[in-house]
Amino acid sequence: MNSEKIVQYIQKHCIADDWTLNITKDDSHETRFAQNVITQHIAGAMKEISLSVSFGSKAGSCTVNQDDEESLAYLVKTAEEIAKLAPEDPEFVPSAGKMDIPEIVNCDPQTKALEPKQLVDIVQNSINRAKTYGATVSGLTEKHIETNGLFTKNGFSGEYEKSDFGHSMTLKKDEVETKVAYEAKNFAAFNLETLLEKLFNQASTLAVKQTFEPQKIAVLLRPLALQELFWFMGWMMDRRYADEGITPFTDQLGKLFLGEKFSWFSTYKQPTLLAPPFTSDGIIAEEIPWVEKGVLKNLSTSRYWAKKIGSKPCNNYNMFIPGEGYTEEEMLQMVPRGLIVNSFWYIRSVDVKAGEFTGTTRDGVWYFENGKIQYAVNNLRFNEIPHTATKRIIATGISELANPSSLLPAMLIDNFNFVDKTSF
């Protein structure tokens, strides 16, 4: 059954006062390789149909993954039964009404046309090149075509398609471990040779390693490392949690709360960035500044909270951080000494109110002095507060795609707080 038929079924059979219908379809191919061997290989299509209904402010939901009439009848009946048993919800909001949905190209025909054999050839070529280099390579080569539809009783009707292609490689040679990855909605910008060159270049500069003690030191954080760190900060940038006094963003809207060299936008005007036109509950993607030159401009606001405080709902749907355009070489000249960090791993909140996080470095850390990389060093653990770290930004690079939803530059940040080291 296609989406239109499912919607018609719900319109005909759902007797609730209000309803919201989400239909998600995903067709995937995933080739997983490790130590130069394919270890997993997955193909298949999925569908999920979720219905939320309400009688007055009493709400209930159900999800199924079959679209025959019997399953849809179960979907409607179950959601309605739950809703009838539920208490009145003091925070109830009606489903989204008819809205103008921005036209955003999230699906690339070339990505969509990729055949399994092409994906496996990329894996084969990667393994062959790693073997020639005397190394092993592990990673994931994947393709997803996903469709998301949202339909409501109040007239919201939208469906969009998005594509995703990814190829990651972690190289291991003796004690050296390092990683490169490409993931984007567009396949066109993927170049295996460029990626392999970057991988081997990283590997060669990691061969000589020295012990480095944890300390506060300037760091050049590459886009992938920053993306992970700011994603966790972004997860805390919620209006309700701020208003309720739970996060560091309480009473900070409109104030210079972050560093002046730091801005963060969600945008659908950057062609390489994935930008879902609406959320699963119908918040439309808009051009939103979250932080502009250090001033906290907006916080993600749910539909309920927006209604309560008389504001507009908004959702942080992607990360565009503009950069000043400095090259890595130029930034290395700006401080006497520091570290370059490729990426972070296992970032977790340490203190919600302070906005403090911990995590370790991964896939390459280099010590630089006098504007030049001197040697590679062991991995380190940090405890850091990202929003205060933005006040220590010395310079920023050129924005590049770290993953389909994040376009941001490398940043040189002073006095980054490393607190422990690992033995590798």
Added chain:
Amino acid sequence: MKYLDLAMNAAEKLGVEYADIRIQKTTEQVIFLQNLSLKHTSNNVLQGFGIRVFKDGAWGFAHSNVFSDEAVLATVKKAVETATLSAEVNKTKKLRLAPERSYISTYKTPVKIDPFSVPVSEKIDLMMEVSRTMLAYEGIKKTLLIMIMHKDEKLFASTLGTRLDLTTQFINPMITAVAVTESDSQSRTFDEGGRAVGWEWILELDLIDKAKQIAEEALIKVKADTLGAEERRSLVLDPNHLGLTMHESVGHATELDRVLGWEADYAGVSFATPEKLNNYHYGSELINFVGDNTLEGGLATLGFDDDGVPGQKWYIIKDGILKEYGSTRDTALEIGLIASRGCNRATYYFNQPINRIPNLYLLPGTKPLTPGELIADTEDGIYIQGRGSYSIDHHRINFQFGGDFFWEIKNGKLIRPLKKVIYKSCNPEFWNSCDAICDERFWRPFGVVNCGKGQPPQTGRMTHGSSTARFRNIRVGGSQ
């Protein structure tokens, strides 16, 4: 079910070395309450089948949610085509499967009251009362309650002749109280991580009593002192806290696929490499870790894993020495094991199974010792309850953990509550610093229901357990 034979016959005709089909229906009921607003109450049913074939040293896995002869045959064909593509790449190094016999068996999680038979209104009423209980405390500004009831019904068949009918389920209540002052917010959570039991467990738990306790403790915590600079002190860790510590620093480190580098690109590898087997001092002589997929109430007690290998019980660390790993049919032979330990599990029908942590627990101390006696015997230290911040490197060596509730211990007494405490340690320092474990009367199981691993990511579940234990000379201090 006719599709089992249809799929296996079709796979054999296409010349595979091995094939299996897993028809899986996952039913989940989720109730999420925030303060007195029921944010989400849903019943979710995901069903379909995954077909896995092994051919020329390579896997192919295909899945479908369409139940028809044509869809089953098309999915077999797709799995074989996928395996054929993999085999081209694996020509110079083929995967191998450890031998296994066939089984015809059934398994059902023993439950007295099926949670799905309890009216949803009864569950909501209970949760509303729990939430009201916490909100009645002045200073508790927010409550979060989640109740998850989960059931997997699986039919499994393989070309070895195995036919399995498995129904497993678990239930997981979580309650959080958030206390907010002018300058801080602190939460306290009741979360035992889920258990493979029925609604009878919820009735035994007395959630109202738990709600009062965590609300009171959240209020104590938000006004508690913080610790100063890091010092080396003793830690007394409760079983719930240790559940997560052992999960991260022992469980993941002893998954054989990580040891082999199969997770190198994302979840990471392991320092506990095969040359360390039978000689590496992972912990002090008190440390005995058992893998046990037969544990009553265990989240990984499923009868059989998704390789069709039965649940087993074995030592992973014995008297402090690393003995073995959790393994699967496709990893076991790589280090010369003769059979899998039955740790290959998939989350949903559309996931290819991966090497998972078994139910893994620390055996209790053999000498009589109560947590009270252990604290009384500790001169200077921190007592940590519950789970908080946790982070470990991708080799599973260096870690930093917080907790959910903290007390300072001086001269054998709990002298003041604390907040924002974190400790840093590493393998093998941490488990070697253990000098006391309370006895079996105080052994408690704790589940993990959100173990993220794999590409594409899957959410695994397993149970850990221990008695309260002491660790000497660990770096502990306040966060920034």
